[in-house]
Amino acid sequence: MSIRGKACIVGAYEHPTRKAENKSVAQLHAEVALGALRDAGLTRADVDGYFCAGDAPGMGPLSMADYIGLNRLTHYDSTDVGGCSYLAHVAHAAEAIAMGKCKVALITLAGRPRSEGVATGTAPRPGDPRQPDVQFEYPFGPAIANMYAMCAQRHMHEFGTTSEQLAWIKVAASHHAQHNEHAMLRKVVTVEDVVNSPLVADPLHRLDCCVISDGGGALVVTSPEIARTLKRPVVTIRGAGEAIKHTDGGRIDLSYTGARYAGARAFEMAGVKPSDIKYASIYDSFTITVLMQLEDLGFCERGQGGKFVSDGNLISGVGKLPFNTDGGGLCNNHPANRGGITKVIEAVRQLRGEAHPAVQVKNCDLALAHGTGGSLGTRHGSATLVLERN
Amino acid sequence: MSETRIPPAPTPDPSTQQFWDAARQGTLLIGRNTKTGKLHYPPRPVCPFDDEGEVELVPAKGTGTVYSFSIMRAKVPYAIAYVELDEGPRMMTNIIGAPFESIRIGQKVRLQFQPTDGEGPPVPMFTPA
Numbered sequence: 001m002s003i004r005g006k007a008c009i010v011g012a013y014e015h016p017t018r019k020a021e022n023k024s025v026a027q028l029h030a031e032v033a034l035g036a037l038r039d040a041g042l043t044r045a046d047v048d049g050y051f052c053a054g055d056a057p058g059m060g061p062l063s064m065a066d067y068i069g070l071n072r073l074t075h076y077d078s079t080d081v082g083g084c085s086y087l088a089h090v091a092h093a094a095e096a097i098a099m100g101k102c103k104v105a106l107i108t109l110a111g112r113p114r115s116e117g118v119a120t121g122t123a124p125r126p127g128d129p130r131q132p133d134v135q136f137e138y139p140f141g142p143a144i145a146n147m148y149a150m151c152a153q154r155h156m157h158e159f160g161t162t163s164e165q166l167a168w169i170k171v172a173a174s175h176h177a178q179h180n181e182h183a184m185l186r187k188v189v190t191v192e193d194v195v196n197s198p199l200v201a202d203p204l205h206r207l208d209c210c211v212i213s214d215g216g217g218a219l220v221v222t223s224p225e226i227a228r229t230l231k232r233p234v235v236t237i238r239g240a241g242e243a244i245k246h247t248d249g250g251r252i253d254l255s256y257t258g259a260r261y262a263g264a265r266a267f268e269m270a271g272v273k274p275s276d277i278k279y280a281s282i283y284d285s286f287t288i289t290v291l292m293q294l295e296d297l298g299f300c301e302r303g304q305g306g307k308f309v310s311d312g313n314l315i316s317g318v319g320k321l322p323f324n325t326d327g328g329g330l331c332n333n334h335p336a337n338r339g340g341i342t343k344v345i346e347a348v349r350q351l352r353g354e355a356h357p358a359v360q361v362k363n364c365d366l367a368l369a370h371g372t373g374g375s376l377g378t379r380h381g382s383a384t385l386v387l388e389r390n
Numbered sequence: 391m392s393e394t395r396i397p398p399a400p401t402p403d404p405s406t407q408q409f410w411d412a413a414r415q416g417t418l419l420i421g422r423n424t425k426t427g428k429l430h431y432p433p434r435p436v437c438p439f440d441d442e443g444e445v446e447l448v449p450a451k452g453t454g455t456v457y458s459f460s461i462m463r464a465k466v467p468y469a470i471a472y473v474e475l476d477e478g479p480r481m482m483t484n485i486i487g488a489p490f491e492s493i494r495i496g497q498k499v500r501l502q503f504q505p506t507d508g509e510g511p512p513v514p515m516f517t518p519a
Contacts, residue, residue: 135400136432137482139513146470149460157495202461249430249438250479
Protein backbone atom coordinates (compact mmCIF):
# COMPACT_ATOMS: atom_id res chain seq x y z
CA MET A 1 0.00 0.00 0.00
CA SER A 2 1.32 3.43 -0.91
CA ILE A 3 0.94 6.39 1.44
CA ARG A 4 0.73 8.78 -1.50
CA GLY A 5 -1.93 11.34 -0.70
CA LYS A 6 -2.93 9.56 2.51
CA ALA A 7 -1.81 12.25 4.97
CA CYS A 8 -1.14 15.98 5.20
CA ILE A 9 1.13 18.25 7.21
CA VAL A 10 -1.23 20.71 8.89
CA GLY A 11 1.00 22.23 11.55
CA ALA A 12 4.63 23.33 11.52
CA TYR A 13 6.54 25.35 14.09
CA GLU A 14 10.18 26.28 14.55
CA HIS A 15 11.21 27.53 17.96
CA PRO A 16 12.64 31.06 17.63
CA THR A 17 15.38 30.49 20.19
CA ARG A 18 18.93 29.67 19.16
CA LYS A 19 20.29 29.75 22.71
CA ALA A 20 18.04 28.43 25.45
CA GLU A 21 20.15 28.93 28.54
CA ASN A 22 17.14 29.14 30.83
CA LYS A 23 15.01 26.37 29.41
CA SER A 24 15.08 22.59 29.72
CA VAL A 25 15.07 20.19 26.79
CA ALA A 26 11.68 18.84 27.86
CA GLN A 27 10.32 22.39 28.07
CA LEU A 28 11.48 23.05 24.51
CA HIS A 29 9.70 19.88 23.35
CA ALA A 30 6.50 21.05 25.02
CA GLU A 31 6.81 24.57 23.60
CA VAL A 32 7.28 23.37 20.03
CA ALA A 33 4.44 20.86 20.43
CA LEU A 34 2.01 23.62 21.39
CA GLY A 35 3.44 25.87 18.68
CA ALA A 36 2.73 23.36 15.93
CA LEU A 37 -0.72 22.52 17.28
CA ARG A 38 -1.56 26.25 17.46
CA ASP A 39 -0.37 26.64 13.89
CA ALA A 40 -2.68 23.81 12.83
CA GLY A 41 -5.66 25.09 14.82
CA LEU A 42 -5.68 21.97 16.98
CA THR A 43 -5.08 21.27 20.67
CA ARG A 44 -3.18 18.58 22.51
CA ALA A 45 -6.49 16.88 23.24
CA ASP A 46 -6.69 16.14 19.51
CA VAL A 47 -3.35 14.30 19.44
CA ASP A 48 -3.58 10.50 19.29
CA GLY A 49 -0.19 9.79 17.67
CA TYR A 50 3.19 10.91 18.98
CA PHE A 51 6.64 10.64 17.41
CA CYS A 52 10.02 11.57 18.87
CA ALA A 53 13.64 10.43 18.55
CA GLY A 54 16.82 10.30 20.58
CA ASP A 55 16.83 13.99 21.44
CA ALA A 56 13.69 13.46 23.55
CA PRO A 57 14.70 12.79 27.17
CA GLY A 58 13.42 9.56 28.67
CA MET A 59 12.54 6.12 27.39
CA GLY A 60 11.22 6.47 23.87
CA PRO A 61 8.05 8.56 23.91
CA LEU A 62 7.18 7.88 27.56
CA SER A 63 8.59 10.87 29.43
CA MET A 64 7.62 13.36 26.75
CA ALA A 65 4.05 12.03 26.50
CA ASP A 66 3.83 12.42 30.27
CA TYR A 67 5.48 15.87 30.42
CA ILE A 68 3.62 17.38 27.48
CA GLY A 69 0.35 15.86 28.68
CA LEU A 70 -0.59 13.60 25.78
CA ASN A 71 -3.35 11.43 27.22
CA ARG A 72 -5.05 9.94 24.21
CA LEU A 73 -2.25 8.22 22.37
CA THR A 74 -3.25 5.20 20.32
CA HIS A 75 0.02 5.14 18.40
CA TYR A 76 3.65 6.11 19.03
CA ASP A 77 7.04 5.67 17.38
CA SER A 78 10.52 6.60 18.58
CA THR A 79 12.48 5.58 15.50
CA ASP A 80 15.92 7.14 15.87
CA VAL A 81 18.18 7.51 12.86
CA GLY A 82 19.75 10.78 14.00
CA GLY A 83 19.02 13.99 12.16
CA CYS A 84 16.68 12.51 9.55
CA SER A 85 14.44 10.79 12.11
CA TYR A 86 11.74 13.44 11.76
CA LEU A 87 11.40 12.99 8.00
CA ALA A 88 11.01 9.27 8.65
CA HIS A 89 8.46 10.14 11.34
CA VAL A 90 6.37 12.05 8.82
CA ALA A 91 6.31 8.97 6.61
CA HIS A 92 5.58 6.68 9.55
CA ALA A 93 2.81 9.00 10.71
CA ALA A 94 1.29 8.87 7.24
CA GLU A 95 1.46 5.07 7.36
CA ALA A 96 -0.21 4.99 10.77
CA ILE A 97 -2.92 7.40 9.64
CA ALA A 98 -3.51 5.40 6.45
CA MET A 99 -3.85 2.25 8.58
CA GLY A 100 -6.30 3.94 10.94
CA LYS A 101 -3.98 3.70 13.95
CA CYS A 102 -4.19 7.43 14.68
CA LYS A 103 -5.72 10.57 13.23
CA VAL A 104 -3.61 13.47 14.52
CA ALA A 105 0.12 12.78 14.80
CA LEU A 106 2.54 15.11 16.60
CA ILE A 107 6.30 15.03 15.93
CA THR A 108 8.71 16.96 18.18
CA LEU A 109 12.43 17.69 18.22
CA ALA A 110 14.35 19.87 20.67
CA GLY A 111 17.75 20.24 22.24
CA ARG A 112 20.29 22.67 23.65
CA PRO A 113 23.78 21.59 22.57
CA ARG A 114 24.88 25.24 22.38
CA SER A 115 24.02 26.01 25.99
CA GLU A 116 25.47 22.68 27.08
CA GLY A 117 28.76 23.49 25.33
CA VAL A 118 28.78 20.37 23.18
CA ALA A 119 31.74 20.21 20.76
CA THR A 120 29.41 18.64 18.27
CA GLY A 121 31.55 18.19 15.22
CA THR A 122 35.08 18.15 16.51
CA ALA A 123 35.14 15.91 19.57
CA PRO A 124 35.24 12.14 19.03
CA ARG A 125 32.42 10.60 21.02
CA PRO A 126 33.13 7.24 22.66
CA GLY A 127 29.61 5.86 22.31
CA ASP A 128 28.34 2.65 23.86
CA PRO A 129 31.19 0.09 23.94
CA ARG A 130 28.65 -2.60 23.05
CA GLN A 131 28.10 -0.82 19.75
CA PRO A 132 30.15 -3.25 17.65
CA ASP A 133 31.94 -0.64 15.56
CA VAL A 134 33.19 1.44 18.51
CA GLN A 135 36.28 -0.62 19.37
CA PHE A 136 37.37 -0.57 15.71
CA GLU A 137 36.77 3.15 15.17
CA TYR A 138 36.93 5.23 18.35
CA PRO A 139 40.68 4.74 18.97
CA PHE A 140 41.35 6.57 15.68
CA GLY A 141 39.51 9.76 16.66
CA PRO A 142 36.45 9.79 14.41
CA ALA A 143 34.53 13.05 14.84
CA ILE A 144 31.57 14.21 12.79
CA ALA A 145 33.71 16.77 10.96
CA ASN A 146 36.52 14.44 9.91
CA MET A 147 34.11 11.73 8.79
CA TYR A 148 32.39 14.15 6.38
CA ALA A 149 35.80 15.53 5.47
CA MET A 150 36.85 12.10 4.24
CA CYS A 151 33.78 12.07 1.99
CA ALA A 152 34.79 15.46 0.63
CA GLN A 153 38.39 14.35 0.13
CA ARG A 154 37.23 11.29 -1.79
CA HIS A 155 34.75 13.32 -3.87
CA MET A 156 37.52 15.73 -4.81
CA HIS A 157 39.76 12.80 -5.76
CA GLU A 158 37.18 10.99 -7.88
CA PHE A 159 35.42 13.92 -9.51
CA GLY A 160 37.68 16.96 -9.24
CA THR A 161 35.32 18.78 -6.89
CA THR A 162 36.92 21.89 -5.37
CA SER A 163 36.71 23.76 -2.07
CA GLU A 164 35.44 26.78 -4.02
CA GLN A 165 32.53 24.74 -5.36
CA LEU A 166 31.66 23.53 -1.86
CA ALA A 167 31.86 27.12 -0.65
CA TRP A 168 29.06 28.13 -3.03
CA ILE A 169 26.68 26.06 -0.91
CA LYS A 170 27.47 28.17 2.17
CA VAL A 171 27.26 31.33 0.08
CA ALA A 172 23.75 30.39 -1.09
CA ALA A 173 22.63 29.57 2.45
CA SER A 174 23.95 32.91 3.70
CA HIS A 175 22.08 34.79 0.98
CA HIS A 176 18.89 33.22 2.34
CA ALA A 177 19.75 33.62 6.02
CA GLN A 178 20.16 37.39 5.72
CA HIS A 179 16.35 37.59 5.51
CA ASN A 180 15.70 35.34 8.52
CA GLU A 181 15.60 37.36 11.73
CA HIS A 182 16.12 34.22 13.80
CA ALA A 183 19.12 32.90 11.86
CA MET A 184 22.37 32.55 13.81
CA LEU A 185 24.55 33.70 10.89
CA ARG A 186 22.88 36.47 8.87
CA LYS A 187 25.95 37.93 7.25
CA VAL A 188 26.26 37.23 3.52
CA VAL A 189 29.56 35.47 2.88
CA THR A 190 31.65 34.99 -0.24
CA VAL A 191 33.47 31.98 -1.65
CA GLU A 192 36.69 33.61 -0.44
CA ASP A 193 35.31 33.96 3.08
CA VAL A 194 34.60 30.23 3.18
CA VAL A 195 37.87 28.95 1.74
CA ASN A 196 39.88 31.40 3.85
CA SER A 197 38.20 30.34 7.09
CA PRO A 198 40.32 28.00 9.24
CA LEU A 199 40.49 24.34 8.35
CA VAL A 200 38.60 22.17 10.82
CA ALA A 201 39.23 18.82 9.18
CA ASP A 202 40.90 19.00 5.77
CA PRO A 203 39.43 19.78 3.31
CA LEU A 204 36.49 21.23 5.30
CA HIS A 205 36.78 24.76 6.67
CA ARG A 206 34.97 26.31 9.57
CA LEU A 207 32.42 27.88 7.22
CA ASP A 208 31.77 24.51 5.54
CA CYS A 209 30.19 23.44 8.83
CA CYS A 210 26.68 24.03 10.16
CA VAL A 211 25.94 26.05 13.27
CA ILE A 212 25.51 24.58 16.74
CA SER A 213 22.21 25.87 18.08
CA ASP A 214 19.58 25.29 20.72
CA GLY A 215 15.94 25.11 19.80
CA GLY A 216 13.53 22.72 18.22
CA GLY A 217 10.61 22.21 15.94
CA ALA A 218 7.39 20.28 15.63
CA LEU A 219 5.02 19.03 12.97
CA VAL A 220 1.39 17.91 12.99
CA VAL A 221 0.27 15.29 10.46
CA THR A 222 -3.39 14.36 9.90
CA SER A 223 -5.62 12.60 7.43
CA PRO A 224 -6.67 14.63 4.36
CA GLU A 225 -10.23 14.70 5.70
CA ILE A 226 -9.15 16.47 8.89
CA ALA A 227 -6.71 18.69 6.97
CA ARG A 228 -9.52 20.03 4.82
CA THR A 229 -11.49 21.12 7.91
CA LEU A 230 -8.58 23.27 9.13
CA LYS A 231 -7.79 26.79 8.06
CA ARG A 232 -4.21 26.32 6.93
CA PRO A 233 -3.17 25.57 3.32
CA VAL A 234 -3.12 21.81 2.76
CA VAL A 235 0.33 20.24 2.27
CA THR A 236 0.04 16.61 1.21
CA ILE A 237 2.65 13.87 1.49
CA ARG A 238 3.03 12.64 -2.06
CA GLY A 239 6.08 10.44 -1.74
CA ALA A 240 8.40 9.10 0.93
CA GLY A 241 11.49 6.95 0.97
CA GLU A 242 13.96 5.69 3.53
CA ALA A 243 17.29 3.90 3.41
CA ILE A 244 20.30 2.93 5.49
CA LYS A 245 23.83 2.91 4.11
CA HIS A 246 26.74 1.59 6.15
CA THR A 247 30.32 0.37 6.03
CA ASP A 248 29.25 -2.89 4.38
CA GLY A 249 31.77 -5.18 6.03
CA GLY A 250 34.72 -3.19 4.74
CA ARG A 251 33.31 -2.25 1.34
CA ILE A 252 32.38 1.30 2.31
CA ASP A 253 32.12 3.69 -0.64
CA LEU A 254 32.38 7.33 0.44
CA SER A 255 31.43 8.71 -2.97
CA TYR A 256 27.66 8.50 -2.50
CA THR A 257 24.98 8.50 0.20
CA GLY A 258 21.79 6.64 1.05
CA ALA A 259 19.88 9.44 -0.68
CA ARG A 260 20.45 7.42 -3.84
CA TYR A 261 17.93 4.87 -2.53
CA ALA A 262 15.66 6.99 -0.31
CA GLY A 263 15.24 9.59 -3.04
CA ALA A 264 14.49 7.05 -5.76
CA ARG A 265 11.84 5.44 -3.55
CA ALA A 266 10.21 8.79 -2.78
CA PHE A 267 10.21 9.90 -6.42
CA GLU A 268 8.76 6.58 -7.53
CA MET A 269 5.92 6.80 -5.02
CA ALA A 270 5.25 10.42 -5.92
CA GLY A 271 5.36 9.77 -9.66
CA VAL A 272 7.52 12.85 -10.24
CA LYS A 273 11.14 13.48 -11.15
CA PRO A 274 13.79 15.82 -9.75
CA SER A 275 13.23 18.39 -12.50
CA ASP A 276 9.61 18.77 -11.31
CA ILE A 277 10.72 19.98 -7.84
CA LYS A 278 10.33 23.74 -7.32
CA TYR A 279 12.06 23.93 -3.94
CA ALA A 280 14.35 21.55 -2.05
CA SER A 281 15.27 21.35 1.63
CA ILE A 282 18.56 19.44 1.68
CA TYR A 283 20.24 18.34 4.90
CA ASP A 284 23.25 20.58 5.38
CA SER A 285 25.37 19.50 8.31
CA PHE A 286 28.29 20.40 6.04
CA THR A 287 28.57 21.77 2.52
CA ILE A 288 29.67 18.35 1.25
CA THR A 289 26.48 16.81 2.69
CA VAL A 290 24.42 18.98 0.34
CA LEU A 291 26.57 18.37 -2.71
CA MET A 292 26.52 14.59 -2.41
CA GLN A 293 22.81 14.41 -1.67
CA LEU A 294 21.97 16.61 -4.66
CA GLU A 295 23.78 14.11 -6.86
CA ASP A 296 22.21 11.10 -5.20
CA LEU A 297 18.70 12.56 -5.34
CA GLY A 298 19.17 13.02 -9.09
CA PHE A 299 19.22 16.82 -9.29
CA CYS A 300 22.46 16.47 -11.25
CA GLU A 301 24.67 13.71 -12.56
CA ARG A 302 26.98 11.82 -10.23
CA GLY A 303 30.20 13.76 -9.87
CA GLN A 304 28.67 16.96 -11.28
CA GLY A 305 27.53 18.38 -7.93
CA GLY A 306 30.39 20.86 -7.83
CA LYS A 307 29.38 22.45 -11.10
CA PHE A 308 25.69 22.28 -10.17
CA VAL A 309 26.01 24.28 -6.95
CA SER A 310 28.36 26.92 -8.38
CA ASP A 311 27.52 30.48 -9.37
CA GLY A 312 24.50 30.78 -7.12
CA ASN A 313 22.48 27.93 -8.60
CA LEU A 314 20.97 27.21 -5.16
CA ILE A 315 20.01 30.83 -4.44
CA SER A 316 16.29 31.58 -4.57
CA GLY A 317 15.46 33.89 -7.45
CA VAL A 318 18.90 33.41 -8.97
CA GLY A 319 19.52 29.70 -9.57
CA LYS A 320 17.60 26.72 -10.86
CA LEU A 321 17.14 24.94 -7.54
CA PRO A 322 16.34 27.17 -4.55
CA PHE A 323 17.41 25.30 -1.43
CA ASN A 324 17.18 25.86 2.33
CA THR A 325 15.61 29.29 2.05
CA ASP A 326 15.58 29.69 5.84
CA GLY A 327 19.38 29.63 5.80
CA GLY A 328 19.45 25.93 6.67
CA GLY A 329 21.70 24.32 9.19
CA LEU A 330 24.65 26.12 7.64
CA CYS A 331 23.40 29.56 8.73
CA ASN A 332 20.05 29.41 10.50
CA ASN A 333 19.51 26.56 12.93
CA HIS A 334 20.59 22.98 13.66
CA PRO A 335 18.61 22.31 16.84
CA ALA A 336 19.77 19.34 18.92
CA ASN A 337 22.43 18.73 16.24
CA ARG A 338 19.60 17.32 14.18
CA GLY A 339 18.48 19.30 11.16
CA GLY A 340 15.70 17.08 9.88
CA ILE A 341 12.64 18.82 11.23
CA THR A 342 13.66 22.28 10.09
CA LYS A 343 14.02 20.84 6.59
CA VAL A 344 10.36 19.85 6.61
CA ILE A 345 9.26 23.11 8.24
CA GLU A 346 10.83 25.32 5.55
CA ALA A 347 9.40 23.10 2.79
CA VAL A 348 5.96 23.58 4.38
CA ARG A 349 6.51 27.35 4.53
CA GLN A 350 7.41 27.38 0.84
CA LEU A 351 4.39 25.30 -0.16
CA ARG A 352 2.10 27.52 1.89
CA GLY A 353 3.63 30.63 0.36
CA GLU A 354 4.76 31.70 3.82
CA ALA A 355 8.52 31.81 3.34
CA HIS A 356 10.16 35.23 3.60
CA PRO A 357 9.06 37.23 0.53
CA ALA A 358 12.69 37.71 -0.50
CA VAL A 359 13.18 33.95 -0.81
CA GLN A 360 9.67 32.68 -1.53
CA VAL A 361 9.64 30.51 -4.67
CA LYS A 362 6.88 31.53 -7.08
CA ASN A 363 4.08 29.02 -7.59
CA CYS A 364 5.78 26.58 -5.26
CA ASP A 365 3.44 23.59 -5.49
CA LEU A 366 5.94 20.72 -5.29
CA ALA A 367 8.82 20.51 -2.84
CA LEU A 368 11.31 17.97 -1.60
CA ALA A 369 12.77 17.59 1.88
CA HIS A 370 15.68 15.27 2.46
CA GLY A 371 17.64 14.35 5.54
CA THR A 372 20.62 12.34 6.67
CA GLY A 373 21.22 11.01 10.16
CA GLY A 374 24.35 9.49 11.62
CA SER A 375 27.51 9.90 9.58
CA LEU A 376 28.13 9.77 5.84
CA GLY A 377 31.62 8.57 6.74
CA THR A 378 30.41 5.40 8.42
CA ARG A 379 26.70 4.59 8.68
CA HIS A 380 23.66 6.75 8.18
CA GLY A 381 19.95 6.84 7.67
CA SER A 382 18.39 8.75 4.79
CA ALA A 383 14.81 9.92 4.47
CA THR A 384 13.15 11.80 1.64
CA LEU A 385 9.73 13.42 1.41
CA VAL A 386 8.01 14.78 -1.68
CA LEU A 387 5.36 17.27 -0.58
CA GLU A 388 2.73 19.08 -2.60
CA ARG A 389 0.28 21.91 -2.07
CA ASN A 390 -3.32 21.05 -2.85
CA MET B 391 56.30 16.64 13.37
CA SER B 392 54.55 15.75 16.58
CA GLU B 393 53.04 12.32 17.06
CA THR B 394 51.88 12.67 20.60
CA ARG B 395 48.25 11.66 20.33
CA ILE B 396 47.75 8.59 22.50
CA PRO B 397 44.73 6.69 21.18
CA PRO B 398 42.14 5.55 23.70
CA ALA B 399 42.27 1.80 24.29
CA PRO B 400 39.76 -0.35 22.44
CA THR B 401 37.33 -2.34 24.56
CA PRO B 402 37.49 -6.00 23.48
CA ASP B 403 34.43 -8.18 23.99
CA PRO B 404 34.16 -11.99 23.91
CA SER B 405 33.57 -11.94 20.15
CA THR B 406 36.68 -9.86 19.39
CA GLN B 407 39.17 -11.13 22.00
CA GLN B 408 41.02 -13.24 19.41
CA PHE B 409 41.46 -10.16 17.18
CA TRP B 410 42.93 -8.07 19.99
CA ASP B 411 45.11 -10.93 21.29
CA ALA B 412 46.58 -11.18 17.79
CA ALA B 413 47.08 -7.41 17.75
CA ARG B 414 49.31 -7.77 20.81
CA GLN B 415 51.40 -10.18 18.70
CA GLY B 416 51.55 -7.69 15.83
CA THR B 417 49.07 -9.49 13.58
CA LEU B 418 46.06 -7.90 11.89
CA LEU B 419 43.22 -10.39 11.50
CA ILE B 420 40.37 -10.09 9.02
CA GLY B 421 37.23 -12.19 8.70
CA ARG B 422 37.00 -14.85 5.98
CA ASN B 423 33.96 -16.92 5.05
CA THR B 424 35.06 -20.57 4.97
CA LYS B 425 32.59 -21.41 2.22
CA THR B 426 32.60 -18.37 -0.06
CA GLY B 427 36.02 -16.98 0.77
CA LYS B 428 34.65 -13.45 1.09
CA LEU B 429 36.67 -11.19 3.39
CA HIS B 430 35.22 -8.63 5.77
CA TYR B 431 36.34 -6.04 8.30
CA PRO B 432 35.93 -5.42 11.18
CA PRO B 433 35.77 -9.17 11.80
CA ARG B 434 32.66 -10.60 13.42
CA PRO B 435 31.52 -14.15 14.14
CA VAL B 436 28.61 -13.96 11.67
CA CYS B 437 29.55 -13.20 8.07
CA PRO B 438 27.93 -9.93 6.94
CA PHE B 439 27.69 -11.13 3.34
CA ASP B 440 26.68 -14.78 3.13
CA ASP B 441 24.24 -16.89 5.12
CA GLU B 442 26.31 -20.00 4.48
CA GLY B 443 29.75 -20.81 5.83
CA GLU B 444 31.60 -20.05 9.05
CA VAL B 445 33.88 -17.11 9.76
CA GLU B 446 37.55 -17.77 10.32
CA LEU B 447 40.03 -15.06 11.20
CA VAL B 448 42.98 -14.91 8.83
CA PRO B 449 46.04 -12.64 8.96
CA ALA B 450 46.24 -9.71 6.58
CA LYS B 451 49.56 -8.96 4.91
CA GLY B 452 49.46 -5.49 6.41
CA THR B 453 49.84 -3.59 3.17
CA GLY B 454 47.36 -1.33 1.47
CA THR B 455 46.57 2.07 0.01
CA VAL B 456 44.96 5.21 1.39
CA TYR B 457 41.28 5.28 0.31
CA SER B 458 40.53 8.64 1.95
CA PHE B 459 41.85 10.74 4.81
CA SER B 460 41.45 13.97 6.74
CA ILE B 461 43.77 15.97 8.93
CA MET B 462 41.92 16.75 12.14
CA ARG B 463 43.00 20.21 13.27
CA ALA B 464 42.72 19.36 16.95
CA LYS B 465 45.07 20.58 19.70
CA VAL B 466 47.12 17.53 18.82
CA PRO B 467 46.39 17.13 15.11
CA TYR B 468 46.09 13.67 13.61
CA ALA B 469 45.42 12.02 10.27
CA ILE B 470 42.33 9.83 10.21
CA ALA B 471 41.91 7.61 7.20
CA TYR B 472 40.31 4.67 5.53
CA VAL B 473 42.97 2.30 4.21
CA GLU B 474 42.09 -0.31 1.61
CA LEU B 475 43.97 -3.48 2.45
CA ASP B 476 45.56 -5.31 -0.46
CA GLU B 477 43.15 -8.14 0.41
CA GLY B 478 40.20 -5.80 -0.29
CA PRO B 479 38.49 -4.61 2.90
CA ARG B 480 38.66 -0.92 3.82
CA MET B 481 39.31 -0.06 7.47
CA MET B 482 39.27 3.07 9.58
CA THR B 483 42.72 3.90 10.91
CA ASN B 484 45.29 6.65 11.37
CA ILE B 485 48.22 7.50 9.13
CA ILE B 486 51.37 8.01 11.20
CA GLY B 487 54.98 8.75 10.53
CA ALA B 488 54.23 10.99 7.56
CA PRO B 489 54.10 14.78 7.22
CA PHE B 490 50.40 15.64 6.96
CA GLU B 491 50.89 17.51 3.70
CA SER B 492 52.47 14.43 2.10
CA ILE B 493 49.46 12.13 2.58
CA ARG B 494 47.62 11.29 -0.64
CA ILE B 495 44.73 9.09 -1.69
CA GLY B 496 46.22 6.03 -3.39
CA GLN B 497 49.43 6.24 -1.40
CA LYS B 498 50.90 2.85 -0.47
CA VAL B 499 51.04 2.23 3.25
CA ARG B 500 52.02 -0.56 5.63
CA LEU B 501 50.70 -1.70 8.99
CA GLN B 502 52.24 -0.42 12.19
CA PHE B 503 50.55 -1.23 15.48
CA GLN B 504 50.53 1.61 17.97
CA PRO B 505 50.18 1.41 21.75
CA THR B 506 47.03 2.77 23.33
CA ASP B 507 46.21 4.43 26.61
CA GLY B 508 46.78 2.29 29.70
CA GLU B 509 46.94 -1.50 29.48
CA GLY B 510 44.82 -1.83 26.36
CA PRO B 511 45.89 -3.69 23.23
CA PRO B 512 47.65 -1.80 20.43
CA VAL B 513 45.62 -0.62 17.45
CA PRO B 514 46.38 -1.05 13.74
CA MET B 515 47.69 2.13 12.16
CA PHE B 516 49.52 2.68 8.88
CA THR B 517 52.66 4.45 7.77
CA PRO B 518 54.03 5.13 4.28
CA ALA B 519 55.34 1.91 2.71
